[in-house]
Amino acid sequence: MDFTYxxxxxxxxxxxxxxxxxxxxxxxxxxxxxxxxxxxASTRSLIRAYGSEHRDQMLRWFEQALSEI
Structure with missing residues (x-):
């Protein structure tokens, strides 16, 4: 999987x-x-690897996906 979206x-x-x-x-x-x-722990690892901006973007996308259900 590509981790740059x-x-x-x-x-x-x-x-x-x-x-x-x-x-x-x-x-x-x-x-x-x-x-x-x-x-x-998984969130800390994600932030260390990709930064908090990436985590924040993922959070918004999961919220968007949830709103579409």
Whole structure:
């Protein structure tokens, strides 16, 4: 998977088609909760690797995906 996304549509396609994920309500809510928690180990790792701006963008995209359900 490509971890540099051009847009929400690109990110969604990578997640669902290439990553095989289902962006259902449960998954989106779980990711939103994890990404919103700076104490979560996976969130700290993501921020170290890609920066807080990337995390913030991912959080917005999961929120958008949830709003489309």
């Amino acid at each position: 051009e847009s929400y549509a690109h990110w969604r396609k990578e997640m669902t088609e290439k990553g095989g994920l289902t962006l259902d309500a449960s998954y989106c809510k779980d990711r939103i909760n994890a990404l919103s928690n700076d104490e979560e």
